[in-house]
Amino acid sequence: MWEYTDKVKDLFLNPKNVGEIENPDAVGEVGSITCGDALKLMLKIDRETGKIQDAKFQTFGCASAIASSSALTELIKGKTLDEARKITNQEIADYLGGLPDEKMHCSVMGQEALEAAIARYKGEQVVAETHEKIVCKCFNVSEEKIRRVAMENHLTTVEEITNFTKAGGGCGGCVPDIEAILKDLWAVKEVPKPKEPKKLTNLQKIALIQDVLEREIRPKLQADGGDLELLDIEGSKVVIGLRAMCVSCPMGGVTVQGIEAKLKELVSEDIVVESR
Amino acid sequence: MKPIYLDNNATSSVAPEVRDAMLPFLGEFYGNPSSMHLFGGQLHRQVEDARAQVAAIIGADPSEIIFTSCGSESDNTALMSAVETFPAKKHVITTRVEHPAVLNFAKHLGRKGYRISYIPVDSQGRFDMDAFMKSLDDNVAIVSVMHANNETGVVFPIAEIAAILKERGILFHTDAVQTVGKIPINVKELPVDMLSLSGHKLHAPKGIGALYVRKGTRFYPYLIGGHQEHGRRAGTENVPSIIALGKACEIAGKNISTEIQYVSRLRDKLEKALLEKCPDARINGDTINRLPNTTNISFEYVEGEAILLRIDKHGICASSGSACTSGALEPSHVLRAMGVPFTAIHGSVRFSLSRYNTEAEIDKVIEIVPPIIRELRELSPFGRDKLQACRAPRSTE
Numbered sequence: 001m002w003e004y005t006d007k008v009k010d011l012f013l014n015p016k017n018v019g020e021i022e023n024p025d026a027v028g029e030v031g032s033i034t035c036g037d038a039l040k041l042m043l044k045i046d047r048e049t050g051k052i053q054d055a056k057f058q059t060f061g062c063a064s065a066i067a068s069s070s071a072l073t074e075l076i077k078g079k080t081l082d083e084a085r086k087i088t089n090q091e092i093a094d095y096l097g098g099l100p101d102e103k104m105h106c107s108v109m110g111q112e113a114l115e116a117a118i119a120r121y122k123g124e125q126v127v128a129e130t131h132e133k134i135v136c137k138c139f140n141v142s143e144e145k146i147r148r149v150a151m152e153n154h155l156t157t158v159e160e161i162t163n164f165t166k167a168g169g170g171c172g173g174c175v176p177d178i179e180a181i182l183k184d185l186w187a188v189k190e191v192p193k194p195k196e197p198k199k200l201t202n203l204q205k206i207a208l209i210q211d212v213l214e215r216e217i218r219p220k221l222q223a224d225g226g227d228l229e230l231l232d233i234e235g236s237k238v239v240i241g242l243r244a245m246c247v248s249c250p251m252g253g254v255t256v257q258g259i260e261a262k263l264k265e266l267v268s269e270d271i272v273v274e275s276r
Numbered sequence: 277m278k279p280i281y282l283d284n285n286a287t288s289s290v291a292p293e294v295r296d297a298m299l300p301f302l303g304e305f306y307g308n309p310s311s312m313h314l315f316g317g318q319l320h321r322q323v324e325d326a327r328a329q330v331a332a333i334i335g336a337d338p339s340e341i342i343f344t345s346c347g348s349e350s351d352n353t354a355l356m357s358a359v360e361t362f363p364a365k366k367h368v369i370t371t372r373v374e375h376p377a378v379l380n381f382a383k384h385l386g387r388k389g390y391r392i393s394y395i396p397v398d399s400q401g402r403f404d405m406d407a408f409m410k411s412l413d414d415n416v417a418i419v420s421v422m423h424a425n426n427e428t429g430v431v432f433p434i435a436e437i438a439a440i441l442k443e444r445g446i447l448f449h450t451d452a453v454q455t456v457g458k459i460p461i462n463v464k465e466l467p468v469d470m471l472s473l474s475g476h477k478l479h480a481p482k483g484i485g486a487l488y489v490r491k492g493t494r495f496y497p498y499l500i501g502g503h504q505e506h507g508r509r510a511g512t513e514n515v516p517s518i519i520a521l522g523k524a525c526e527i528a529g530k531n532i533s534t535e536i537q538y539v540s541r542l543r544d545k546l547e548k549a550l551l552e553k554c555p556d557a558r559i560n561g562d563t564i565n566r567l568p569n570t571t572n573i574s575f576e577y578v579e580g581e582a583i584l585l586r587i588d589k590h591g592i593c594a595s596s597g598s599a600c601t602s603g604a605l606e607p608s609h610v611l612r613a614m615g616v617p618f619t620a621i622h623g624s625v626r627f628s629l630s631r632y633n634t635e636a637e638i639d640k641v642i643e644i645v646p647p648i649i650r651e652l653r654e655l656s657p658f659g660r661d662k663l664q665a666c667r668a669p670r671s672t673e
Contacts, residue, residue: 002581012585036622060578060579062580
């Protein structure tokens with residue numbers, strides 16, 4: 001059984017803004033009955049102000065699809081089209097107090113219906129109508145969609161892509177393609193750090209070491225009941241004292257090695273860590 | 277609110293008599309039946325009595341019963357034993373609609389180099405005998421065909437299959453988890469070599485199952501260790517649950533014909549009323565050769581999870597073949613194998629009854645479900661005209 005929030009349950013059992021708008025100014029339709037969920041969004045738009053006066057929906061789908069559709073209409077009513085366009089699928093999920101990972105695609109469906117409706121209203125070419133490269137044939141998901149959703153939600157694994165877009169959740173034939181897309185996508189992002197080993201001044205180095213210890217290392221140790229204290233920095237030698245649970249921890253040596261590796265990576269290659 | 281429990285193919289309540297029978301073994305009689313001292317050793321007799329009760333419900337000899345931890349273990353054991361004892365044979369035959377305990381084990385063997393034949397079913401969920409006959413060759417290690425399908429309740433012609441295989445000397449296993457206690461089985465007349473059953477589907481607790489292995493069948497254990505079960509399944513006996521399974525089989529065997537009448541009458545009433553009150557609804561599966569307790573109905577244009585959660589508000593428990601109710605995104609492999617249109621699979625609901633359901637409960641379900649279907653259809657953008665535009669996704673098999 002899915003663990004739905006009370007908000008999801010409420011908007012599923014008592015959805016708001018269900019139905020059709022007569023002569024709607026904009027309509028966005030996404031999904032299909034074969035895929036298991038589909039949403040038709042209808043908008044009434046004030047031509048003077050560009051504000052969404054009314055929004056209604058019809059949804060075929062599970063509880064989270066119905067609740068996401070209802071949440072979307074609540075979120076966009078009264079907003080201008082430009083404001084509405086900025087709404088992300090995460091905001092729809094947040095409005096619901098969160099969705100199970102496997103159901104995030106319902107929030108994506110809401111955001112897409114809105115995008116389609118606005119694009120059509122503005123006379124833009126709707127993305128879905130262009131000739132895109134379809135990656136997942138079971139659920140008709142394009143490479144563009146996978147890239148966009150991955151970027152917007154910082155998705156790095158195939159499983160996450162499936163949760164958010166359904167792609168890869170059918171026959172699984174496209175899983176290698178999704179892996180390739182993710183590799184390509186995040187490789188591009190990670191490449192621009194050909195950090196030339198910049199020579200740090202002593203002062204900069206000390207500040208950076210302190211910063212890495214505070215932000216990267218201590219929170220992780222503290223999460224396991226441990227801690228550390230920075231005792232001294234002599235050139236490239238960082239002297240630390242393990243505290244709390246770390247003192248008695250038999251893995252202390254491993255911890256020190258890990259800290260050293262992190263400092264080598266983020267501060268300077270020549271760092272050596274010693275614990276006292 | 278007392279639930280109206282119509283999900284007995286998923287699991288069933290522990291019968292009060294069964295609970296009473298097992299309780300002493302969770303209390304004062306905690307010994308190990310293998311012990312030399314009387315305190316433990318006396319339990320051996322009780323375990324053997326339970327074995328006889330389990331054997332009786334399928335007409336077996338007690339020595340042919342091996343206790344396991346669940347139906348899945350029984351299924352895995354049967355397939356693995358065949359593979360171990362016929363190492364030269366590299367072909368396994370099963371169906372496209374098996375329970376995952378068989379289907380995924382077959383896929384596992386497939387990855388190890390075995391050829392696996394998945395026998396199809398027709399639109400009514402009936403076993404394709406022609407395809408089966410064509411699949412047979414001299415290289416078959418085992419054929420595993422379920423007795424009845426858990427989703428549709430369709431009963432397969434295992435007597436016919438068993439006769440064909442016996443003649444050819446091919447090992448035959450049937451997963452009878454959904455049938456033991458629900459319809460009569462007699463292995464004296466039915467030449468199966470192995471048969472799986474599970475406690476929690478017939479009002480015993482979860483965590484206990486059994487595998488019938490016909491005398492003279494080559495066997496290799498799946499769980500290797502101690503001498504329990506005559507070396508056929510290691511692990512200290514789950515005494516309380518074994519006692520419970522024995523009691524549950526005894527009760528089920530005694531009442532089977534009255535129960536079939538009682539449960540099928542309620543099921544038929546429910547099915548008829550729902551089809552009458554809900555337009556665009558259809559039954560999935562053959563209604564002639566079907567378990568007495570099961571009906572699988574598709575309500576077009578609505579999604580199963582939405583139906584389940586709305587009826588759940590009224591305490592009605594059922595299940596669905598919809599994609600959204602499973603961990604996966606693909607809907608029921610059983611309904612897809614039958615070629616049920618996707619539009620109907622998503623809105624499929626399985627009601628599975630037991631002897632503990634009452635007429636009043638069924639009347640309440642008949643009153644509550646139709647308006648919920650109507651409400652959800654009002655929410656849905658789909659109607660008849662939309663359906664033509666739907667493209668069926670690629671099948672996985």
